[in-house]
Amino acid sequence: MKATIxxxxxxxxxxxxxxxxxxxxxxxxxxxxxxxxxxxSIGDSAEQITQTLTRALESxxxxxxxxxxxxxxxxxxxxxxxxYFGSELVYNAEVGEFxxxxxxxxxxxxxxxxRGQAMVPKCCTVxxxxxxxxxxxxxxxxxxxVVSLPGVPFEMEHLIDDSVIPMLKARFELKAIVHRxxxxxxxxESLLAERIAAWEDALPDVLHLAYLPAPNxxxxxxxxxxxxQSEAEALIDSQFEALRQIIPEAVVGFEGATVEQAVHxxxxxxxxxxxxxxxxxGGNIASKFTAMAGASAYFNAGVVSYSNEAKCDILGVNGEDxxxxxxxxxxxxxxxxxxxxxxxxxxxxxxxxxxAGPTGGSAEKPVxxxxxxxxxxxxxxxxxxxxxxxxxxxxxxxxxxxxxLLYDNL
Amino acid sequence: MKATIxxxxxxxxxxxxxxxxxxxxxxxxxxxxxxxxxxxSIGDSAEQITQTLTRALESxxxxxxxxxxxxxxxxxxxxxxxxYFGSELVYNAEVGEFxxxxxxxxxxxxxxxxRGQAMVPKCCTVxxxxxxxxxxxxxxxxxxxVVSLPGVPFEMEHLIDDSVIPMLKARFELKAIVHRxxxxxxxxESLLAERIAAWEDALPDVLHLAYLPAPNxxxxxxxxxxxxQSEAEALIDSQFEALRQIIPEAVVGFEGATVEQAVHxxxxxxxxxxxxxxxxxGGNIASKFTAMAGASAYFNAGVVSYSNEAKCDILGVNGEDxxxxxxxxxxxxxxxxxxxxxxxxxxxxxxxxxxAGPTGGSAEKPVxxxxxxxxxxxxxxxxxxxxxxxxxxxxxxxxxxxxxLLYDNL
Numbered sequence: 001m002k003a004t005i006x007x008x009x010x011x012x013x014x015x016x017x018x019x020x021x022x023x024x025x026x027x028x029x030x031x032x033x034x035x036x037x038x039x040x041s042i043g044d045s046a047e048q049i050t051q052t053l054t055r056a057l058e059s060x061x062x063x064x065x066x067x068x069x070x071x072x073x074x075x076x077x078x079x080x081x082x083x084y085f086g087s088e089l090v091y092n093a094e095v096g097e098f099x100x101x102x103x104x105x106x107x108x109x110x111x112x113x114x115r116g117q118a119m120v121p122k123c124c125t126v127x128x129x130x131x132x133x134x135x136x137x138x139x140x141x142x143x144x145x146v147v148s149l150p151g152v153p154f155e156m157e158h159l160i161d162d163s164v165i166p167m168l169k170a171r172f173e174l175k176a177i178v179h180r181x182x183x184x185x186x187x188x189e190s191l192l193a194e195r196i197a198a199w200e201d202a203l204p205d206v207l208h209l210a211y212l213p214a215p216n217x218x219x220x221x222x223x224x225x226x227x228x229q230s231e232a233e234a235l236i237d238s239q240f241e242a243l244r245q246i247i248p249e250a251v252v253g254f255e256g257a258t259v260e261q262a263v264h265x266x267x268x269x270x271x272x273x274x275x276x277x278x279x280x281x282g283g284n285i286a287s288k289f290t291a292m293a294g295a296s297a298y299f300n301a302g303v304v305s306y307s308n309e310a311k312c313d314i315l316g317v318n319g320e321d322x323x324x325x326x327x328x329x330x331x332x333x334x335x336x337x338x339x340x341x342x343x344x345x346x347x348x349x350x351x352x353x354x355x356a357g358p359t360g361g362s363a364e365k366p367v368x369x370x371x372x373x374x375x376x377x378x379x380x381x382x383x384x385x386x387x388x389x390x391x392x393x394x395x396x397x398x399x400x401x402x403x404x405l406l407y408d409n410l
Numbered sequence: 411m412k413a414t415i416x417x418x419x420x421x422x423x424x425x426x427x428x429x430x431x432x433x434x435x436x437x438x439x440x441x442x443x444x445x446x447x448x449x450x451s452i453g454d455s456a457e458q459i460t461q462t463l464t465r466a467l468e469s470x471x472x473x474x475x476x477x478x479x480x481x482x483x484x485x486x487x488x489x490x491x492x493x494y495f496g497s498e499l500v501y502n503a504e505v506g507e508f509x510x511x512x513x514x515x516x517x518x519x520x521x522x523x524x525r526g527q528a529m530v531p532k533c534c535t536v537x538x539x540x541x542x543x544x545x546x547x548x549x550x551x552x553x554x555x556v557v558s559l560p561g562v563p564f565e566m567e568h569l570i571d572d573s574v575i576p577m578l579k580a581r582f583e584l585k586a587i588v589h590r591x592x593x594x595x596x597x598x599e600s601l602l603a604e605r606i607a608a609w610e611d612a613l614p615d616v617l618h619l620a621y622l623p624a625p626n627x628x629x630x631x632x633x634x635x636x637x638x639q640s641e642a643e644a645l646i647d648s649q650f651e652a653l654r655q656i657i658p659e660a661v662v663g664f665e666g667a668t669v670e671q672a673v674h675x676x677x678x679x680x681x682x683x684x685x686x687x688x689x690x691x692g693g694n695i696a697s698k699f700t701a702m703a704g705a706s707a708y709f710n711a712g713v714v715s716y717s718n719e720a721k722c723d724i725l726g727v728n729g730e731d732x733x734x735x736x737x738x739x740x741x742x743x744x745x746x747x748x749x750x751x752x753x754x755x756x757x758x759x760x761x762x763x764x765x766a767g768p769t770g771g772s773a774e775k776p777v778x779x780x781x782x783x784x785x786x787x788x789x790x791x792x793x794x795x796x797x798x799x800x801x802x803x804x805x806x807x808x809x810x811x812x813x814x815l816l817y818d819n820l
Contacts, residue, residue: 010620010633013446014589015436017622019429022451026425036423038458041432041449044620048448071600072621073610103598113600133600152623179424188513190481190523190543200483210454211482212421213562223420276714282700283693286714290692293768293801295716301724302714304686304696309755310711314724345719358703391703393564 001172001226003029004056005039008049008067008077009151012041021066021156028160033174034062035225044068046080053084053146061144062168067151069134071113078121078137081148085139087123091115092135095126099133124148127163131155136163145171176229180236181212181221182243184250189213192220196246203239206232217252259403260288266410267298267348274406275301275344277315277336279327280354280370282306284399301344305336315339326365328353333371333382341375348410349375350402354387356394370398374406411582411636413439414466415449418459418477418487419561422451431476431566438570443584444472445635454478456490463494463556471554472578477561479544481523488531488547491558495549497533501525502545505536509543534558537573541565546573555581586639590646591622591631592653594660599623606656613649616642627662669813670698676820677708677758684816685711685754687725687746689737690764690780692716694809711754715746725749736775738763743781743792751785758820759785760812764797766804780808784816 005025011017022039029036037060042048049068056063068077082089096118100110117133120126127136127147132155139146147164149156168174184192189211193200200209206227212219222239224232244251253262267274276285286302289295303314308327311317317335325331336351354370361367368389373382383405387397415435421427432449439446447470452458459478466473478487492499506528510520527543530536537546537557542565549556557574559566578584594602599621603610610619616637622629632649634642654661663672677684686695696712699705713724718737721727727745735741746761764780771777778799783792793815797807 010618011622011631013436013449014440014587014633015433015446016589016591016631018433019449023425023428026423030424036425037453039423039429039451043447070621070623072603074618074620103600108598108601111600111604113603177424179426181426188518190513190521191518193482193523194521208420208484210420210484211480212426213480221421221426223424273717275720278693278696278712281697282705282709283688283696283712283714284700286688286693287691287697287805290694290714290716290766291802291805293766295692296770299692299714300717301720302688302693302712302716303724304693304700304709304712304714306700306706306712307683307710307754310685310753313755314711314713314753343720343724344717345723356700356703360706392701395697395701 001033001062001174002035002037002060003062003064004060005036006052006056006063006065007039007041007151008044008065009041010043013043021151021153024153024157025064025066025160028165029064030177030179032165032169033176033226034168035177044074044076046076046083049077049080050084057144057146061172063144063146064164065146065148066156069148069150071117071133077148078119081137081139081146082121085121085123085141087121089119090122092118092120092126095120095135098128102133127159129155129159130162131158138164138167175226176232178224178227178229178232178236179221180233180240181219181255182240183252183254184218184220184247185252187218187247187250189218192218192247192250196243199243199246204235207236207239259400259407261292263403263407263410264289264292264295264298266407268294272348273298273300273344273346274348274350275299275303275340275346276349277303277305277340277351279305279311279336279352280356281352281395281399281402282356284395285350285352285402288399288403300346301340303340303343311336315343328355328365328369328371330371330382330384333373334380337373337375337382338380347377348406350406351375352398352402354394354398356391357389358391368394370394372398372402372405374409376409411443411472411584412445412447412470413472413474414470415446416462416466416473416475417449417451417561418454418475419451420453423453431561431563434563434567435474435476435570438575439474440587440589442575442579443586443636444578445587454484454486456486456493459487459490460494467554467556471582473554473556474574475556475558476566479558479560481527481543487558488529491547491549491556492531495531495533495551497531499529500532502528502530502536505530505545508538512543537569539565539569540572541568548577585636586642588634588637588639588642588646589631590643590650591629591665592650593662593664594628594630594657595662597628597657597660599628602628602657602660606653609653609656614645617646617649669810669817671702673813673817673820674699674702674705674708676817678704682758683708683710683754683756685709685713685750685756685759687713687715687750687759687761689715689721689746689762690766691762691805691809691812692766694805695760695762695812698809698813710756711750713750713753721746725753738765738775738779738781740781740792740794743783744790747783747785747792748790757787758816760816761785762808762812764804764808766801767799768801778804780804782808782812782815784819786819
C-alpha cells in the first residue's frame with residue numbers, strides 16, 4: 001500500500017518554517033506498513049491542491065494532507081476538497097459545540113470564523129480534534145483514502161495516532177515495513193563500502209542497503225518493504241551479525257543510538273555521576289543529557305560559567321590563571337573540569353571553554369578554538385579542537401566532540 | 411521565475427531524517443526573487459527521479475536537486491541525470507585531484523569509489539565543492555536550469571551560497587520577493603481576524619496576507635512576489651503601520667523576533683546581567699541565550715542543579731526546606747533564583763524546578779508541574795505552571811514560559 005504526503009502552506013515554500021509534519025507522518029505510516037512514495041509541499045492555492053491530489057491518487061492509494069484548515073481567509077484546503085469531491089459544506093453541531101467549549105475555557109468568544117471551522121464537506125467522516133478548533137476529515141473514493149489534517153504539529157500528531165493510524169489499519173490489509181540501522185564509527189564511507197562490498201553484493205533482493213554518512217559516523221540501514229515482519233527481522237538480524245564480524249571494531253550500536261545515550265546507559269549501569277562546566281557550549285551539553293528520561297539518576301550539576309567571575313566563584317578557577325593564560329586555555333579548561341567534578345560532587349566531569357564567535361577571535365585563538373577537558377576519578381586532561389567558523393556549528397561540534405571524548409574515557 | 415526543489419533519499423521518505431535542505435534552499439531562492447512553486451521528496455529510484463524532473467521542468471524554470479551523490483551503490487542521482495540529458499560520464503581530473511587531496515589530509519586512501527565521484531556528465535558545468543567529495547552539477551536545457559547538489563547540509567549550503575545563487579542571478583533577470591512578518595501576542599487568531607477584517611479586505615492585490623498561529627502568538631505575514639523591491643517594502647511598511655494602529659497592544663515585533671532575543675536586546679541596551687538556575691529545564695534556558703551572538707555581554711552564569719546537593723552547594727538552597735517542601739516547590743524555586751542571582755553576580759535571574767517525567771510524578775505534583783521563579787533587583791516571585799505531559803514538551807514549554815515571565819518583568 002503506497003501513500004503520498006502533501007503539506008500545504010506558503011510558509012513552507014518560502015522557508016519560514018521547517019516541515020516537521022511530513023517526518024512524523026512518514027514514521028507513523030512506515031510503522032504500520034504503508035510505503036511513503038512521495039512527499040510534496042505546495043502553496044495555499046486551490047489549483048495546486050487539486051492538481052497535486054489528482055496526481056497523488058493516480059500513483060498511490062492513500063493521501064495524507066496537512067495544513068490550510070485555520071479560520072482565516074488564507075486557509076482554503078477545506079473548500080478545495082469539498083469542490084474536489086463534489087460535496088457541499090454542512091454545519092457539524094458536534095464540532096461546533098466542542099469548539100465553543102474549547103474557546104470558552106480559554107475565555108475567548110465563539111464567533112463566525114469559529115462557526116466556519118465547524119462546516120465540513122457532507123461526504124467526509126469527521127475526525128475529532130481534541131486539541132484544536134479544526135477537525136480532521138477522512139474521504140473515500142474508488143477504494144482510495146484522502147485524509148485532511150490541521151497543520152499545527154501537536155493537533156496533527158494526536159489525530160494521526162488516535163484516528164488515522166487505527167482507521168488505516170482497519171481499512172486496509174497491510175504488510176510490514178522493517179528498517180534497522182547499524183551505527184558505525186571510525187571508517188570513512190568509501191573505505192567502508194570497499195570493505196563490505198562482498199557482503200553487500202550477496203544481500204538478498206528483499207533487503208535494501210543505504211549508507212547515511214555524518215561527521216565521524218556512517219549509519220548503515222537495511223530496509224524491507226511490505227514483508228512478513230518477523231521473517232524480515234530475522235533476516236536483517238542475521239545479515240547484521242555477519243556484517244559485525246567483518247567490521248567488529250567499527251560497530252557503535254543500532255538505530256538512533258547517540259553517544260550521549262551511550263554515556264547515559266553507562267552512567268546508570270555503573271551507578272556513576274556526571275557534572276559539566278560549560279563556557280562556549282552554553283548549556284547545550286547539559287541539555288543533551290537532561291533531555292533523556294532518567295538523567296536525574298546520574299546528572300548532578302551543570303554550570304554555565306560564561307563570566308570569569310562565575311568560573312572563579314562557582315568552579316574555583318584561579319583568577320590569576322585566567323589573567324595569565326586567558327579564559328580559553330588548557331589551564332582554565334582543566335580547572336573548570338576539576339571544579340565541576342568537585343562542585344557537582346560527581347565521578348566524572350566535562351568542561352568546555354572556547355570562542356563561539358562571531359567576535360572575540362584573535363590570530364592566536366581564532367573563532368572556533370575550543371578547549372575541552374575531561375575529569376575522571378583517575379585523571380584530568382584537555383584537548384584543543386577547532387570547531388568551525390559559525391556560532392551554531394561551533395556549539396554543536398564542541399558539544400558532540402566533548403561528549404565523545406568523555407565516552408572514550410569511561 | 412519559478413523553481414521546484416527536489417530532495418532525494420529514502421531516509422527522508424521513511425522519516426529517518428528531517429529535510430532541512432529544502433528550507434535552506436527555499437530561503438536562498440526567495441532572497442533573490444525566485445518563487446518556489448513546489449518542494450518534493452522522492453526515493454532513490456531512477457524512475458521517480460526522471461518522472462519528477464520531467465514534471466518539474468514542465469511547470470517551472472529552475473530545478474534544484476539534492477542528494478544521491480555519494481560514493482556508494484545506493485547513490486544513483488548522477489547516473490540518472492546523465493541518462494536524462496543524454497550525456498556520458500567523463501572523468502574530471504580537477505575534481506579527482508581535489509578529492510584525493512581532501513582525503514589524504516584526513517589520512518584516507520583514494521580508492522575506486524572516490525574516483526567514481528570525479529566522474530561527471532560531459533554536458534554539465536561542474537560546481538566546485540570545497541567541503542566534500544561530491545561536486546555540484548549545473549545543467550541547461552531549453553532555457554531552463556537543473557542543478558544537482560550533494561545532500562550533506564553543510565556542503566549543499568556552501569554550494570548554494572558560493573555558486574548556485576550567484577550563477578542564477580547572472581543567468582536570469584530576477585525581480586524581488588518581499589516577505590515581512592509582524593509578531594502579535596495576546597489575541598486569539600479568530601478574534602484577531604475579526605478585528606482586522608476591514609484592513610485585510612482593503613489590502614492591495616499585490617500583497618498576500620498569511621496567519622501563522624503558535625502558542626500565545628499569531629504571526630501575520632505580508633508577501634509580495636516578483637515585484638520592485640523598494641516599492642513593495644514601502645507598501646508593506648505603510649500597511650503594517652496602519653495595522654499597528656488597529657491592534658497597538660498586541661504587536662510584539664517583526665520577523666523572527668523571539669522573546670529571548672527581546673530579553674537579549676534589553677539586557678545589552680540596559681547593561682544589565684542575567685543568570686539562570688535550572689532543574690527540570692536542564693540547561694535549555696541557558697542554551698537559548700548563549701546561542702545568540704553577544705550573549706557574553708550580559709549572560710553571567712547558568713547552573714543546572716539537578717541534584718539536591720548542587721542546589722544547596724552551588725545555589726545556597728536550604729537543605730531542610732528541600733526535605734520539608736520538596737525540590738519542586740515555591741520555596742526552593744525562590745531560593746534557586748536568589749542563589750543564581752548571587753552566585754552569578756547578576757541583576758536578574760530565572761529559576762526552574764519541576765517534574766519533566768516520565769517518572770517522578772505524584773497525585774499532588776503530577777508530571778509537568780513546574781515552579782518558575784524570577785529574581786530582579788527589586789523583587790523575587792514564583793509562578794506554578796503545568797507544562798504538559800511529554801518530557802520534551804515540558805522542557806520546551808517551561809523554557810518558553812520562564813523567559814516570557816522574565817521579559818514581562820524587565
